[in-house]
Amino acid sequence: MLTAKDSSTVGHELTKLCRDILNIIQGGFPLEKNPYDFIGDAVGTDAASSLAAISSLRESGVIRRIGGVFVSSRLGYTARLCCGRLAEPLLPIYTEYTSAITAVTHNYVRNHSYNIWFTVIGESDDAAGNTVALIEKNTGLKDIKMLKALKQYKIRTYFSMNDKAMSPCEPQMAMPDVPHVLDFRTKRIIGTVQGDLPCGTRPYKEWGEVLDLSEDELIACIKEMKESGLMRRFGAILRHQRAGYTENAMMVFSVPHEEADRAAETLIKYDEVSHCYEREAFADFPYTLYAMVHARSPEEMESQIAKLSSEAGDYGYVVLKSEKELKKTSMKYFCEV
Secondary structure: OOOOOOOOOOOOOOOHHHHHHHHHHOOOOOOOOOHHHHHHHHHOOOHHHHHHHHHHHHHOOOEEEEEEEEOHHHHOOEEEEEEEEOOHHHHHHHHHHHHOOOOEEEEEEEOOOOOEEEEEEEOOHHHHHHHHHHHHHHHOOEEEEEEOEEEEEEEOOOOOOOOOOOOEOOOOOOOOOOOOOOOHHHHHHHHHHOOOOOOOOOHHHHHHHHHOOOHHHHHHHHHHHHHHOOEEEEEEEEOOOOOOOOEEEEEEEOOOHHHHHHHHHHHOOEOOEEEEEEEOOEOOEOOOEEEEEEEOOHHHHHHHHHHHHHHHOOOOEEEEEEEEEEEEOOOOOOOOO
16 A cells, blocks of 8 residues: 555535535536526525635635536547556655646546556647656656546536435436637637636626626637537536545446446446446456446445445456545646637
8 A cells, every 4th residue: 555545635514505505516606797696596595695605615625616627528638547556665756746747637546556547638649648658757657558438428526415325316428529629719718717716706707807708708608618518517626525525436347348338327327426437458457347436434435336336237346445636636728828
């Protein structure tokens, strides 16, 4: 084991108002001139109270940011999940080096011989590969695998703030990944709305002034990007540990390709499964169906694992639990614009 779980990632105690607001704004932050009026109406309070609650959630670190989440492939970028083997003494060197690389967005230590798992995003396959080659050269990470997704079944990161256990949900299914031709204006808007929404009462007005757009124009642009599939969602992105979800793991199943659709359908209906992909197996790792699972306690995680493994079918599987989160950020697209 490289590390123990970081004890600083303990969930915060949240008021009912904060929980109710988080349940709403994860799925979608209101695209309205006065968004806090709409949030207040939805949770039975006023705009000032909803703004104050969200400000406190930002200050405490429960909310990482509020903004757009984009589909990399539709912007012309390549995303790859990667894994490798790292000797324990090299972890500080690896962590420092990869933390400085914008293209590395998610980075975890997991309990497996392939103990490092990270996501790299580049403007092309070659760019992503070059980043991985530099990581190998400069950190001592060995036997790196770049795992292309054969099929995406679900991406829906949503953390229920209700006390009851998470229930089956309608999954957010994948759409065909067709890159869009983007003009300078659209790239500039993306470069702004991928950031953190201003904290004032009229946040779209503040962003619009930076972009030389009116509130109405900017809101219309964001709606259009959602409808076209460039943007997966516009909402709050949480630090799941501080929101109370202290456990996460990646379940990987050895599923024949012709049976992957059926097995995936049994997994993606559950909220606790945020991501589900089919990937190619590789030498000494025969697993092809990947599911990310989140829970609020070790006991809940074990219960979820038992349920999901039973429902998926009679397939071999392993559970790669996260021992340490080294990095979790959003990709910054079109920084040169």
